[in-house]
Amino acid sequence: MLNRSSRGLLVVGLVLFSTAGVTGCAEIQKAAEGAARSSGNERLAKTIHGGGTLIGGLLPIGYEEEQTIGQAIALQVVARYGGVYDQPDLTRYVNLVGRGVALTCDRxxxxxxxxxxxxxxxxxFAAPAGYIFVTRGLLKTIKNEAELAAVLGHEIGHVTQKHILDVIQRSKQIAGVAETGLAYANKNPDAFKNVIDGAVKKLLDEGLDQGKELESDRLGVIFASRVGYDPTAYETFLDRLRTLKGDDRAFFKTHPDFSNRLSTVRSTISEQKLKATGILLADRFSRSSSGAL
Amino acid sequence: MNHRHTLLAVMVFMVTVMTMTDAALGETLYVSAKSAQLRSGKTSLDPVVAGLKLGESLEVVKREERWLQVRTAKGVQGWIYATHVSESKPAGGDNELAALGKGFRQTEASSVTASAGARGLDKASESYANRAGITQQHRDAVDRMTANKIPDEDIQAFLKAGRLGEYAE
Structure with missing residues (x-):
């Protein structure tokens, strides 16, 4: 004779078995929860419900939630960096270069x-869901469109590899938070703010791990090269940054160790056999930016 | 008579096997660009015969340097620029685990926010902006950024003017 708890488990097991082939996991979880409740085992129903929360928190963040997180981080980036520069023509140009590169990126x-x-x-900076920012100061340092394409390619790489989402996922796990994104943001806005503020601190103040920066350097040069830009332009650009002095060196805090970065770019060009096309489009860049910076 | 029938059967069998082998040799690739054009010839000046979408499967007919001759699932044949395809199918949107996570989390979320693609900030972002003291000016800037669309034709025209991508040759 089965006791009440075992009977509940049996019913739940049968429901799981019978629905597994035709429905999604959320539906299975709901069905199992309902079965436990109708068999009179409220405690088991609650456990299944909580299990869903826990598993949901540990699983990767979906695109809809990524958009929410990306938008919230974008708000802080804009607020901390003097607002968005109001130059519609130059903004459109940067978008055309960036979207041209993104067209054939890995995401x-x-x-x-x-x-x-x-x-x-x-x-x-790159926030999740494709919110990408460049400063006016950076554009002043760039000499041609191929350099801009690789810089934007680097930022696109952070998005394709979900680098910030990875930071959020880790911090969430360390803090024992089981949810994030929409459910989390709506039910507990103060906790959502803590998650966003933590990610912003990492992005703007501490900088991402060196491994993530090198991975994005590699992808940046590959993505720009796919469109036809000369990959050696990024090498020239990084070399120029290395010689910067004074206040400009603030950049080094979030993007460290240039010798490592340069060697990563050089080895990517040779290993991937990226073609030196000679396409730099310096004229188009200077036409688009002249008088606007 | 029987002999002729046997011969015919052998010939039919051989043709079938040859056709099957040929089909098996046709490598399958996937469109890896957000959108791509299938052209009647292997230059960007050739007319577009079909517009292709991310993830569409293509059967390779012939490879020639930077261009591939392919056949779509609907049987349309044409040429596509090599950087617009990949050997593995792009994941697209959420991967399976992320979709699973979303499913679980939605059972928890009684109120779902407006889509970030629509004009106006997300409900959650708006609430974050209130708590973090973000000014209206900065909210509007992110709102405009979210809503900013550039038609694919404009991006193609930009690439063409710079002789980039498939317009390089």
């Missing part, structure tokens, strides 16, 4: 948007 199915930050420092 081409999402929208990428680019904005210029009204800030003299030399920097660029």
């Amino acid at each position: 081409a199915d999402i929208d990428y948007r680019f904005a210029i930050l009204n800030h003299d420092s030399i920097n660029a």
